[in-house]
């Protein structure tokens with residue numbers, strides 16, 4: 163792998179290799195080993211054109227645990243405000259000897275443009291990791307979600323997984339669906355109002371439900387999503403109370419899932435909109451462990467791209 167732009171088309175073997183590598187980093191931290199030298203001497207540049215709490219911070223922690231030097235570009239204070247293009251910005255950072263760019267952008271496809279540009283200028287030594295582009299893909303979130311599911315449920319081939327909410331605007335849903343179907347999950351469901359579901363879901367191998375209780379029946383894993391208003395551009399929305407009544411996860415609705423079902427959410431959560439506080443903080447929620455698994459998943463991706471861990 164030179165870049166990680168999407169999970170679409172990534173093979174089952176490669177996904178397992180990344181998850182196995184991430185698990186090896188998890189067991190290191192169990193033994194209190196905080197740092198490994200795999201990226202010593204390398205520079206990782208975080209360039210986030212959209213806000214982030216979890217992804218940016220865990221990428222920084224992950225890179226530091228691999229002994230890389232980390233630069234966080236402050237986009238608001240950068241020369242993009244003076245009209246510098248994304249590719250000119252990248253070229254200038256590459257001239258500062260960047261080895262890896264972790265990029266988040268509100269435009270779907272921005273990391274692809276960067277990767278194509280690197281190919282054109284024959285810089286195969288520089289790697290791009292997509293940290294979320296528009297509504298298209300969030301591959302490392304998909305990977306940390308798979309690491310979480312494998313940790314709690316062990317065997318993907320025995321699972322029913324439901325993804326609930328604003329699928330239309332969700333890059334996480336797309337990356338999760340690609341990973342879950344590739345890893346052999348036999349039943350992936352999406353649950354949401356028609357207006358928040360994209361076309362083409364059946365071709366992606368998922369089952370569509372509009373009734374949340376029906377969709378949650380007997381599932382092993384529930385992945386909740388927030389309403390991504392920043393990508394709705396004035397579309398008519400239900401009131402938050404109305405949305406919560408139909409698609410908010412409450413203890414009453416959770417009871418339709420298997421008793422040992424886990425509740426996931428990529429964050430940020432909106433309490434009382436897509437998830438009740440007592441569920442978000444309850445014994446079935448693994449929302450904060452997801453964040454911790456994000457460090458190991460991102461370490462694995464960076465280590466593999468930099469050539470230190472096969473694939």
Ligand code: CP
Nearest residue numbers: 214215216217428429
């Ligand atoms: N899950 C996720 O991408 O969170 P942030 O927007 O805080 O990075």
